Structures are given as C-alpha cells and as structure tokens.
Amino acid sequence: MDYSKQIQEIASKLFAENKIDYFVGYKQNSFDDSQVPFLITDPAEIPKLVFTDRSVFNLANYLKPDHTKRKRVGLVVKGCDSRALNLLLTEGQVKRENVYIIGVCCEGVLNDKREKAQNCVECVMPDPVVYDEMLGTPSGKKKYTVNVDIKELAKMALNERADYFESIFENCIRCNACRHSCPLCYCAKCCLDQETSTLYHGANTSSGAMHALMTWSLHLAGRCVDCRNCEKACPSHLPLHLLHKQNENVIYENFQQHLAGMEKDDRGAFYKYSLSDPDDFIL
Amino acid sequence: METEVKEVKEKIVSVENPGITAPNGWQPVIIGILCNWCSYAGSDLTGTSRIQYPPNIRIIRVPCSSRVDPWFIIKSLQTTADGVLISGCHPGDCHYISGNYYARRRFLVTKKLLNFVGYHENRVQFSWVSAAEGPKFAKVVAKVTEDIKKLGPLYRYKKENF
Amino acid sequence: MNGFIIETDKTGLQKFYEEIIGKFETYAPVEKFGKYDYKKVSKLGECDPDSPIEMTMSVKPLFFPKTAKVMKFKEDNTGTTVSETDEDPLTGQRVILGVKHCDARGLQVLDQVYKWDYIDTDYQKRRKNTLIISTRCNKAGTQCFCTSLDYDVENSDAHDIRIVNGLNGKIYIQAVTEKGETFLKASSIKHQASASNATEELSKQYKSFESSFRLKMNYSEVNAKLQKLFDSPEFETISSNCIGCNTCAFICPTCHCFKITDERIKDTGVRYKSYDSCNNGYFTLMAGGHNPRPVKYRRWRQRALHKFVYYKERFGMNLCVGCGRCAISCPVNISIFDVVNQVANV
Numbered sequence: 159m160d161y162s163k164q165i166q167e168i169a170s171k172l173f174a175e176n177k178i179d180y181f182v183g184y185k186q187n188s189f190d191d192s193q194v195p196f197l198i199t200d201p202a203e204i205p206k207l208v209f210t211d212r213s214v215f216n217l218a219n220y221l222k223p224d225h226t227k228r229k230r231v232g233l234v235v236k237g238c239d240s241r242a243l244n245l246l247l248t249e250g251q252v253k254r255e256n257v258y259i260i261g262v263c264c265e266g267v268l269n270d271k272r273e274k275a276q277n278c279v280e281c282v283m284p285d286p287v288v289y290d291e292m293l294g295t296p297s298g299k300k301k302y303t304v305n306v307d308i309k310e311l312a313k314m315a316l317n318e319r320a321d322y323f324e325s326i327f328e329n330c331i332r333c334n335a336c337r338h339s340c341p342l343c344y345c346a347k348c349c350l351d352q353e354t355s356t357l358y359h360g361a362n363t364s365s366g367a368m369h370a371l372m373t374w375s376l377h378l379a380g381r382c383v384d385c386r387n388c389e390k391a392c393p394s395h396l397p398l399h400l401l402h403k404q405n406e407n408v409i410y411e412n413f414q415q416h417l418a419g420m421e422k423d424d425r426g427a428f429y430k431y432s433l434s435d436p437d438d439f440i441l
Numbered sequence: 442m443e444t445e446v447k448e449v450k451e452k453i454v455s456v457e458n459p460g461i462t463a464p465n466g467w468q469p470v471i472i473g474i475l476c477n478w479c480s481y482a483g484s485d486l487t488g489t490s491r492i493q494y495p496p497n498i499r500i501i502r503v504p505c506s507s508r509v510d511p512w513f514i515i516k517s518l519q520t521t522a523d524g525v526l527i528s529g530c531h532p533g534d535c536h537y538i539s540g541n542y543y544a545r546r547r548f549l550v551t552k553k554l555l556n557f558v559g560y561h562e563n564r565v566q567f568s569w570v571s572a573a574e575g576p577k578f579a580k581v582v583a584k585v586t587e588d589i590k591k592l593g594p595l596y597r598y599k600k601e602n603f
Numbered sequence: 604m605n606g607f608i609i610e611t612d613k614t615g616l617q618k619f620y621e622e623i624i625g626k627f628e629t630y631a632p633v634e635k636f637g638k639y640d641y642k643k644v645s646k647l648g649e650c651d652p653d654s655p656i657e658m659t660m661s662v663k664p665l666f667f668p669k670t671a672k673v674m675k676f677k678e679d680n681t682g683t684t685v686s687e688t689d690e691d692p693l694t695g696q697r698v699i700l701g702v703k704h705c706d707a708r709g710l711q712v713l714d715q716v717y718k719w720d721y722i723d724t725d726y727q728k729r730r731k732n733t734l735i736i737s738t739r740c741n742k743a744g745t746q747c748f749c750t751s752l753d754y755d756v757e758n759s760d761a762h763d764i765r766i767v768n769g770l771n772g773k774i775y776i777q778a779v780t781e782k783g784e785t786f787l788k789a790s791s792i793k794h795q796a797s798a799s800n801a802t803e804e805l806s807k808q809y810k811s812f813e814s815s816f817r818l819k820m821n822y823s824e825v826n827a828k829l830q831k832l833f834d835s836p837e838f839e840t841i842s843s844n845c846i847g848c849n850t851c852a853f854i855c856p857t858c859h860c861f862k863i864t865d866e867r868i869k870d871t872g873v874r875y876k877s878y879d880s881c882n883n884g885y886f887t888l889m890a891g892g893h894n895p896r897p898v899k900y901r902r903w904r905q906r907a908l909h910k911f912v913y914y915k916e917r918f919g920m921n922l923c924v925g926c927g928r929c930a931i932s933c934p935v936n937i938s939i940f941d942v943v944n945q946v947a948n949v
Contacts, residue, residue, distance in 0.1 A: 187936055188938070188941065189745045189746065189817065190745065192936070194844065194935045194936045196844065197843040197844050215934070215935065308557075312557070316456075316556075316561065317457060317458075317459070317559070319557070319558075319559055320457060320559025320560075323558050323559055324597075324598070325635070326636075329640070331854075332877070332878070333848060333849045333850045333853045333854075333878075333880075334849050335848035335850045335934055337848075338846045338847055338848035338934075339846055339848060339934045347885075361670050361864045361875035362669045362670040362875075362877035363600075363601060363670050363875075365519055365598055365599065365600045366600075368515075368519070368558075369515055369516065369519055372511070372554065372555075372558065373511060373512040373515060376512075376547075376550065376554065379550050379554075380550075387934070391846075391934035393638075393850045393853070393854050394638055395637045395638050397636070401554065401557075401558075404553065404554055404557045405553075405554060408550050408553045408554075409550060412549060413546060428546055429543075431545075431546060432542075433542070435545055435546055435549075436549065437532065437545050437549075437569075439548075439549065439552065439567065440545065440548070440568060440569055441568035441569075441584070520868075601873075
C-alpha cells in the first residue's frame with residue numbers, strides 16, 4: 159500500500175491553486191522505518207510526504223481547534239481516521255469548507271512489532287466515510303467481531319480481573335498523552351485537567367489514575383473509533399483499548415449495532431436514544 | 442421485598458477483597474442520586490406517609506437523571522460510598538421529555554464497565570420511581586441496602602485517606 | 604575519583620547482586636507491559652539490571668516521586684493547623700541496581716537546583732541514603748547522544764559503583780566514590796585472579812560503546828549559537844506537530860517542574876506535590892487570566908533553551924543528559940536533538 163506519489167501530486171496541486179494553508183501528512187522518521195505526522199506550509203517540503211503501511215498516527219488529531227484554528231487544511235485519512243473526522247464535522251469542531259480530505263482505502267497498518275495491528279485485524283470500515291478525493295478501491299464494511307482481549311478478560315473471575323486492572327492503573331503517570339493524542343478529545347479545559355479543584359483529583363496517585371481513565375473512557379464511549387492513538391502515545395504502554403473496546407461492545411450489542419462515525423451526520427451513541435433500549439437492569 | 446433489613450448474623454466479607462472482613466457493627470453507606478421531579482418527590486412522599494426505610498442512604502438531588510455524569514458514580518465509590526443508587530422518572534414521564542431515555546443508555550454502559558474493571562455488579566443500581574410511588578421507593582432502598590450489606594464494605598480502588 | 608577494580612564473571616556478578624538484595628532495600632528495573640520501571644525487588648529473578656535504555660524509565664521517581672504528600676492540614680474555628688504527614692522520605696539505606704550513566708549524571712545535575720534557593724530536605728535525605736550501582740551500556744540506543752554533551756561519560760563520578768561488561772567476556776566492578784569503595788570492601792565479592800589488565804579492558808569497552816552512537820553533535824557550538832537565537836522562526840516549524848501531551852517532561856531524568864494540589868474531606872486534608880510540565884498549555888496561566896506562553900512554539904522554545912542554555916548559564920551543567928527517552932516516548936517522535944540542531948544550524 160503505497161500512495162506517496164499520488165499524495166505529493168495532490169498536495170502540490172492544492173498549494174498551487176492556493177486552496178489550503180496547511181497540509182498534514184506523514185514523513186519518514188529519522189531513525190527507523192516508522193512514520194511521524196508532518197505539517198507543511200511550504201510547498202518545498204512536499205517531496206518528504208509518504209504514505210505506506212507504517213502510517214499509523216490518526217491525523218484527524220491535528221484538526222482540533224487549538225492546532226489549526228480557522229485555517230484551511232488538507233489532510234490524509236484512512237478509514238478509522240475518517241470516522242473520527244466525520245464526528246468532528248458533525249460536532250461542529252471543523253468547518254467542512256475549511257478542510258480538503260484525501261481518503262485512502264486502507265489495507266491495515268503495521269504496529270511496532272511489524273505485525274498487522276490488532277485494530278486493523280478487527281477493522282469494520284477500511285474505506286473513508288467522508289472525502290474529497292479517494293485513493294484505492296473501496297472494499298466495503300466488514301463484519302464486527304468482539305475484541306479478543308476483552309473476551310479473555312470477561313472469562314476471568316472478578317477479583318483476578320480487578321487485580322489486573324489495578325496493575326494498569328498503578329503504572330499510569332497521569333501525563334495526559336492519551337487525551338492529547340485522541341482526535342475526539344477537544345474540550346478546551348478538560349474536566350480531568352482541573353488541577354486546582356479537589357473534585358477532580360489532580361494529584362498523581364493510582365486511585366486518581368483509575369478515576370481519570372474510567373471517566374475519560376466513559377466520556378468517549380459511543381464516539382471512539384478505535385484508532386489506537388492513545389495506546390501508541392502512552393509512555394507506560396498501558397492497554398487502554400480494553401476500556402474503550404468494552405464500551406464499544408456493550409453499545410454495539412444493545413443499541414442497534416451502533417458504531418461511531420459511520421454515517422454522515424452521525425453523532426455518538428449517547429446523543430440519541432431508542433424507545434426500545436434495554437432497561438431490565440433497572441429496578 | 443420487605444422494608445426492613447434483616448440483621449446479618451454471620452461475618453461479612455468484602456466481596457472484592459475476600460481477605461478483609463467488615464468491622465463489627467458496620468453499616469453500608471449508600472449514595473442516592475435522585476431526580477428532582479419524580480424520585481425525590483417520591484422519596485418525600487415515603488417520608489410523609491411515615492413508611493420506614495433503612496437510614497443508610499444519603500440523598501443528592503439533581504434536576505434530571507440525565508444530569509448524572511459517570512464520574513459522579515466513580516467518585517462516590519472512590520470516597521465514602523459502598524454502593525450507589527440512581528433513580529429517575531419512568532420512561533415517557535421525564536419532566537424534560539427525553540432525559541431519562543439518554544440516561545438509561547449511559548447507565549447500562551457505566552454499569553458494565555464498572556463490573557469489567559472489578560466492582561461487583563450490585564454496587565451500582567438504578568431505578569425508576571415516580572412521584573406517587575412512596576412505598577416503591579422504600580422497597581427499592583431496602584433491596585439495595587440488603588444487597589450491599591451482603592457484598593460487604595468496598596475496599597477496591599478507594600482513594601487514600603478514605 | 605576512580606578506585607580499585609574487581610574482575611569477576613557472570614556468576615560472580617549474580618552472587619554480588621543476590622547478596623545486595625538479601626542485605627539491603629534494593630531497587631532494580633522490573634518489566635511491566637514492555638517497559639522497565641525501578642521497583643523494590645526481593646529476588647534477582649524479578650528484575651533485569653541490564654535492561655535496554657530505550658525501554659527503561661528513569662530513576663528520577665525514586666528521588667522526586669511522581670506524587671508526594673507535603674503536609675496535612677485541619678481547619679477549625681481557631682484557624683488552620685498544619686502538621687507533618689506520616690510519609691517518610693526514607694531513613695534507611697537503599698541500593699539501586701542497573702542505573703544508566705545518563706540517569707546518574709541526571710541526579711548530579713538535579714542536585715544543583717535542589718540546594719540552590721530552597722534546600723529540599725526530602726530530596727537530600729534520599730540522595731544521602733542511596734547507593735547507586737551503574738551498569739555501563741554495551742551499545743548506544745537509537746536516540747542516545749550522551750557522549751556529545753558536556754560531561755565525561757567514561758570517567759563519570761555520578762554513581763558509586765560502576766559495572767562494565769568487558770569485551771573479553773569478563774565483568775568488571777569498579778568503585779568510583781568513597782562510599783562505593785567502602786561498600787565493595789564490605790561485600791563478599793572476591794577478585795578472580797587473571798592475566799588481563801583491567802583498566803585496558805575498561806577503556807576498550809568504552810571505545811566500542813562510543814563508536815556505536817548514531818547521533819553526535821558539537822555541543823559547545825550549539826550552546827553558543829542558541830544563546831543568540833531566541834527569536835528564531837525555526838522554533839515554530841519544528842514544534843508544529845507537537846501535541847502538547849506532557850510525556851517528555853514526565854519521563855525526562857532531569858525535568859523537575861511540579862504542581863501542588865489539595866485533597867480535602869470537609870475540614871481536613873492533605874497537600875500533594877505531583878509532576879507537571881512546562882509544555883502544558885495552562886502551565887504559565889496566572890490568577891487573573893494572563894498567560895505569557897499561550898502558544899505552543901513558545902513553550903517548546905522555553906523547553907529547548909532551558910535544557911541547553913539557561914541551566915548551563917546558572918549552574919554550569921547542561922540540563923539535558925542525552926538519554927533520548929523524550930524522543931522515544933513522544934507520540935510523534937520529536938527529538939530535542941533534532942530541535943536544537945535544526946535551530947542552531949539554520
């Protein structure tokens with residue numbers, strides 16, 4: 159999967175026609191074969207743009223208001239990235255006319271161990287759901303499968319599972335990299351960042367980490383597109399996908415098989431309701 | 442369901458931490474978050490009808506059950522609470538038309554996630570109680586208190602100093 | 604000061620480690636989720652003192668903890684009483700195994716600020732009661748550049764005991780400070796008679812280590828140029844893909860910014876001191892709403908210049924020790940090495 163040439167051509171054309179102020183793509187890392195996000199304003203940098211199966215980071219993250227406020231941006235998105243972008247458009251964070259979207263029909267990316275990433279193996283939508291130009295041939299929606307890790311954990315006894323999660327929360331250093339790299343976390347002042355307020359437990363303890371990670375996961379529920387930016391960003395290598403996939407699974411099974419960002423004007427699962435939602439657990 | 446909680450004679454063990462037993466005479470602390478228009482009025486009716494219910498519940502009033510953010514539940518469980526009860530209007534009767542419809546989606550996901558992370562599923566319970574259902578509120582509180590008493594005190598994930 | 608050298612082999616070293624773990628409170632790199640963190644160990648099998656630099660967190664949390672209780676307070680109608688917390692910043696002796704040279708140097712550098720305008724007694728106590736046993740890396744990591752900076756890696760006196768894996772298969776344990784010498788003499792490790800010259804072997808290993816570096820820079824030139832490049836527009840381009848996540852400051856062995864938060868229950872509470880980062884958008888936000896560094900590139904400029912210029916001016920030591928962890932843990936792999944070189948050479 160190599161679309162470097164096509165993307166360079168499109169970027170040159172956009173700059174030449176003065177349609178964009180910024181272009182967001184990937185460039186080669188200086189010390190290994192991975193790729194990093196690359197923001198360019200100068201057309202002379204275009205030859206450095208690449209796109210292969212090592213283009214992992216979700217670039218929709220750079221459309222959050224404080225990065226590219228009120229500028230015109232051209233960017234490259236894969237299937238999952240475009241779902242996140244779709245949600246940003248619906249939630250009013252980005253204006254459609256300010257962004258030129260190059261959608262790539264993704265064949266899966268490789269993780270650090272050079273194997274196909276877990277979220278690509280379980281991908282539901284490799285094709286872009288919103289785009290101005292599409293590269294590659296669409297392969298259509300795939301069948302939803304339950305994540306293997308949460309299936310394993312569901313089989314464990316309650317206390318064994320709790321011990322495992324406690325070890326995760328203990329290793330969190332509250333750096334907030336997960337929230338900053340998530341494209342859908344765009345609150346100007348995150349509720350978990352309010353260091354001076356005692357309500358939100360700003361100190362860096364393990365119970366604070368539990369509070370922060372659980373609250374974050376529940377605020378993201380129904381909107382997470384499983385791009386794994388958070389896991390890649392975490393310096394302590396915490397398996398954050400466990401919390402998000404668990405929520406996604408509950409939502410898929412109970413709320414008309416809803417998956418975030420699939421259709422145009424789709425909002426998260428918690429922004430709609432159905433009269434037939436299950437409530438047999440309520441007394 | 443009766444409105445009086447039976448005395449539990451045997452030793453109570455905390456279900457998430459089986460090595461710890463409850464101290465003598467331990468009583469659970471339950472935080473109740475009630476919606477103003479139905480459940481809070483309902484609990485008021487319970488009181489004016491002189492129906493007894495266990496005193497373990499501490500009530501917090503919110504305008505609608507959909508005001509309940511998941512972090513209220515997490516924060517309560519991390520501090521003094523051994524259990525949480527959230528109560529709202531019956532579906533279709535919400536004072537704000539559709540608040541409780543959104544809320545019940547959130548409740549299900551929160552309950553499942555808390556169980557996934559290691560809380561027993563009965564630690565957090567939900568109910569629909571209308572303003573005319575005084576006796577039902579008493580029954581709900583009694584059931585929840587009995588359930589939590591069986592589960593024992595909560596020690597998992599508590600904040601330091603609690 | 605480089606003291607005497609004991610020559611031994613792998614088994615001898617393991618026995619040495621086991622003796623230490625048996626007698627003292629010992630911390631060593633323990634693996635969890637693919638990363639090595641310094642935790643207390645009770646058996647040699649739990650840890651790996653030779654963990655790779657790229658996967659090893661720094662030793663800073665053992666001296667400047669990620670969360671520390673500062674005081675307890677209680678309010679009543681006569682006023683507020685403040686008291687000491689029951690958290691003890693270490694009174695017994697402890698030993699840390701497998702510390703990298705860059706981390707040990709990082710502690711030396713941090714010492715300057717902790718005895719400058721406010722004497723941090725907790726930190727001093729921890730430093731005094733800790734013995735550092737350092738293993739020299741066999742090969743540089745992909746982002747390391749410690750040999751290009753302003754300190755002597757080969758003869759560093761930042762640690763108490765130095766362990767080197769010689770190219771000839773033997774292991775050399777050298778006492779570097781007086782504390783290390785006393786410790787070694789008191790241990791039961793025996794010098795194994797052999798024909799080789801220990802100092803020569805140490806020097807050979809260092810040369811092989813030095814030649815494995817991918818990154819090299821001319822430190823004095825970069826430092827001199829950066830002093831005049833405050834207004835360089837390069838800072839804006841180089842920090843454009845930074846996402847402001849705080850990771851680099853939290854895992855850096857020398858970053859020391861912190862925040863104070865209070866946790867209260869009605870009228871009693873505890874005051875905590877935890878890590879913070881100057882890359883955070885609200886780091887410089889003041890009461891009243893003014894924020895002198897509202898824009899990302901200004902915060903990056905502050906970070907780069909603090910590491911390479913300001914600290915050197917004030918204390919004579921470069922704050923960055925060249926461990927490369929920031930570049931590896933950064934979600935978008937921004938390297939401070941690339942940043943300062945690009946700004947200085949433009």
